[in-house]
Amino acid sequence: MAERATSLGWQVIRGYAVLVYIFMFLPVMVVVLLSFNASQFGSFPMTGFSFRWFIELWENEAILRAFRTSVILGLLTAAISTTLGVLASLALVRYRVPGANMISTILIAPILVPEVVLAVALLLFLNFLGVNKSFTLLLFGHVIFTLPFVILVVQARLISIRRDVEEAAMSLGASPVQTFFQITLPLMLPAVLAGALFAFTISFDDITGTLFWKPGGVETVPTQIFAMLRNSISPEINALGTVMIVMTVGLPLLGAAIARQISKKSGL
Amino acid sequence: MSSVTLNNIVKRFGSFTAVHRTDLEIPEGAFLTLLGPSGCGKTTNLRMIAGLLDPTEGEILIGGRRVNDVPIHKRNLGIVFQNYALFPHKTVAENIAFGLKYRDVPSGDIPGKVQAALDLVQLPDVGHRYPKELSGGQQQRIALARAIVIEPDVLLLDEPLSALDANLREDMRVELKRIQDQIGVTTVFVTHDQSEALAMSDQIVVMSAGRIEQVGAPQEVYNNPASEFVANFLGASNVFPAECLEAGPSGAVLQTALFGKVPLPVEKSMRVAGAGPAKLVLRAEKLQVMKAGATPEGMITAPATVETVDYQGQTVRYFVRVGDTQLQAINMIDGYPFSKGSAVTVAFRPRDGSALAGR
Numbered sequence: 240m241a242e243r244a245t246s247l248g249w250q251v252i253r254g255y256a257v258l259v260y261i262f263m264f265l266p267v268m269v270v271v272l273l274s275f276n277a278s279q280f281g282s283f284p285m286t287g288f289s290f291r292w293f294i295e296l297w298e299n300e301a302i303l304r305a306f307r308t309s310v311i312l313g314l315l316t317a318a319i320s321t322t323l324g325v326l327a328s329l330a331l332v333r334y335r336v337p338g339a340n341m342i343s344t345i346l347i348a349p350i351l352v353p354e355v356v357l358a359v360a361l362l363l364f365l366n367f368l369g370v371n372k373s374f375t376l377l378l379f380g381h382v383i384f385t386l387p388f389v390i391l392v393v394q395a396r397l398i399s400i401r402r403d404v405e406e407a408a409m410s411l412g413a414s415p416v417q418t419f420f421q422i423t424l425p426l427m428l429p430a431v432l433a434g435a436l437f438a439f440t441i442s443f444d445d446i447t448g449t450l451f452w453k454p455g456g457v458e459t460v461p462t463q464i465f466a467m468l469r470n471s472i473s474p475e476i477n478a479l480g481t482v483m484i485v486m487t488v489g490l491p492l493l494g495a496a497i498a499r500q501i502s503k504k505s506g507l
Numbered sequence: 508m509s510s511v512t513l514n515n516i517v518k519r520f521g522s523f524t525a526v527h528r529t530d531l532e533i534p535e536g537a538f539l540t541l542l543g544p545s546g547c548g549k550t551t552n553l554r555m556i557a558g559l560l561d562p563t564e565g566e567i568l569i570g571g572r573r574v575n576d577v578p579i580h581k582r583n584l585g586i587v588f589q590n591y592a593l594f595p596h597k598t599v600a601e602n603i604a605f606g607l608k609y610r611d612v613p614s615g616d617i618p619g620k621v622q623a624a625l626d627l628v629q630l631p632d633v634g635h636r637y638p639k640e641l642s643g644g645q646q647q648r649i650a651l652a653r654a655i656v657i658e659p660d661v662l663l664l665d666e667p668l669s670a671l672d673a674n675l676r677e678d679m680r681v682e683l684k685r686i687q688d689q690i691g692v693t694t695v696f697v698t699h700d701q702s703e704a705l706a707m708s709d710q711i712v713v714m715s716a717g718r719i720e721q722v723g724a725p726q727e728v729y730n731n732p733a734s735e736f737v738a739n740f741l742g743a744s745n746v747f748p749a750e751c752l753e754a755g756p757s758g759a760v761l762q763t764a765l766f767g768k769v770p771l772p773v774e775k776s777m778r779v780a781g782a783g784p785a786k787l788v789l790r791a792e793k794l795q796v797m798k799a800g801a802t803p804e805g806m807i808t809a810p811a812t813v814e815t816v817d818y819q820g821q822t823v824r825y826f827v828r829v830g831d832t833q834l835q836a837i838n839m840i841d842g843y844p845f846s847k848g849s850a851v852t853v854a855f856r857p858r859d860g861s862a863l864a865g866r
């Protein structure tokens with residue numbers, strides 16, 4: 240940025256970047272603002288500030304049910320994905336598994352495959368097996384495509400934990416299992432938490448796969464919004480959107496803060 | 508405290524043999540050093556004793572008991588790693604107490620033992636700190652305290668000093684030796700630093716390419732190397748071809764091209780059995796460079812020319828030419844060294860040489 244010419248170039252790029260961000264975030268801001276609008280119609284100008292739509296959300300049985308479904312689904316997905324992800328990472332990083340590279344590629348693949356393709360493929364496969372759509376199937380699908388994120392995060396952390404720290408623990412008399420719980424797990428806890436949060440938010444946020452896999456009558460928050468949008472644009476949707484934004488942005492931020500706190504304490 | 512025995516140990520990684528058939532006896536309470544260049548199999552041997560690697564063949568005994576099938580956490584060993592390997596999420600005191608939790612130590616006794624270990628390594632006040640709040644040298648002391656507080660049968664150290672800077676390394680070397688003397692634990696120490704090995708060990712095992720070249724006390728290994736490799740690995744030596752004229756209970760006589768007949772005392776000529784081809788080994792420190800024409804009493808001399816002068820203050824290293832052979836001499840100096848190109852006399856006492864058999 241020392242020269243005028245490049246400085247001008249940078250100005251243009253910076254301006255462009257700002258425009259892109261505005262384009263991306265303006266609608267989000269509009270939704271959040273309008274969710275506090277007192278008027279019946281979800282549009283500007285705002286006629287007053289109110290929590291009316293949030294209260295209506297709270298009283299809407301269908302939305303509450305969807306919310307509960309989403310939370311349960313997210314928590315189960317996070318628990319299963321994290322457990323599997325930690326085990327898989329341990330196997331891949333710490334033990335010489337034959338074909339480790341291929342297994343790793345297969346486990347990571349769901350990130351690379353477009354979600355629609357994955358969704359259809361899984362559905363067809365299960366149809367072929369004669370399995371009906373069910374909550375379990377939905378959960379299964381969510382686990383499959385949140386697993387890669389957990390594995391990537393946990394693996395990266397595990398690689399940075401020196402093997403000799405574990406060896407030292409064992410030489411002092413801790414069995415491999417005790418070593419895992421005393422040394423390895425605490426050291427990778429930030430990554431495990433991050434992985435769990437990732438899994439929860441991705442699951443909570445997901446619509447494509449969910450639309451394919453959910454059994455009739457079960458709605459998650461995103462599919463509920465989707466369904467409501469088809470009928471009318473109620474200001475309730477803005478309020479619901481705001482809740483979603485708070486959860487999917489706020490949770491990871493909270494998680495990052497906690498993880499940083501843990502790392503700071505353990506001196507890593 | 509226990510002895511350690513390696514019987515016929517072989518370690519292969521795939522088709523690569525890292526340790527060739529090895530027998531080794533480490534007496535109870537000894538400080539034994541595995542010394543050798545990078546990749547010669549020191550760590551591999553140590554890790555087999557530790558139980559971190561399984562030998563491909565042979566057996567390992569600790570205190571007379573076969574431990575091949577005993578997993579590491581049941582071997583009661585203290586291990587100190589090159590990079591300390593302290594638990595970063597535990598305080599110093601928790602680090603040291605870690606091994607005690609897995610032993611039948613009443614929990615009331617643990618703080619006392621931890622404090623005693625901290626006192627032993629002369630860091631009595633750091634128990635509440637986290638490892639990252641200590642310097643490298645302090646961390647290594649804590650690692651040592653953690654390894655010895657469990658009163659291990661054997662203490663294993665893999666280049667524990669190599670991550671420290673030079674001054675600290677020398678202090679720690681003295682410190683480590685003091686602690687080992689004090690608790691008397693059988694110790695296996697791995698290093699590729701010859702001065703560490705010479706300073707600390709009761710016994711040195713010199714290794715090369717997966718084989719043991721020589722086992723002996725430091726003075727023995729230094730003064731009477733068993734092979735050309737050992738002669739050159741422990742400091743600098745001149746090795747040149749000779750012909751053994753006779754060898755017997757009163758010593759040997761070697762005929763050399765550069766110095767004529769060299770009589771060696773018996774303890775320096777054990778490695779030649781009788782007349783035949785041999786090699787004369789002469790440490791660079793034992794070859795004296797003197798002014799031309801000197802005829803020192805009881806020394807064998809030859810005229811030489813100084814080719815290179817490597818001045819190091821207290822000492823100087825010369826490369827001198829005798830005939831068509833270049834020899835190395837490391838001498839203490841008082842004043843100024845000989846200059847490059849000067850004609851000098853090189854001299855040595857016959858008993859400072861030693862003989863190797865073969866070409």
Ligand SMILES: Nc1ncnc2c1ncn2[C@@H]1O[C@H](COP(=O)(O)OP(=O)(O)OP(=O)(O)O)[C@@H](O)[C@H]1O
Nearest residue numbers: 520523525543544545546547548549550551552699
């Ligand atoms: N897991 C392994 N797989 C294959 N080869 C190995 C393995 N571990 C060690 N080796 C090889 O065995 C040989 C001896 O290794 P080792 O680590 O014992 O050397 P070292 O004497 O400790 O060397 P350094 O001074 O560099 O630590 C080396 O050639 C090394 O490449």
Ligand SMILES: [Mg+2]
Nearest residue numbers: 549550551665
């Ligand atoms: Mg090594």
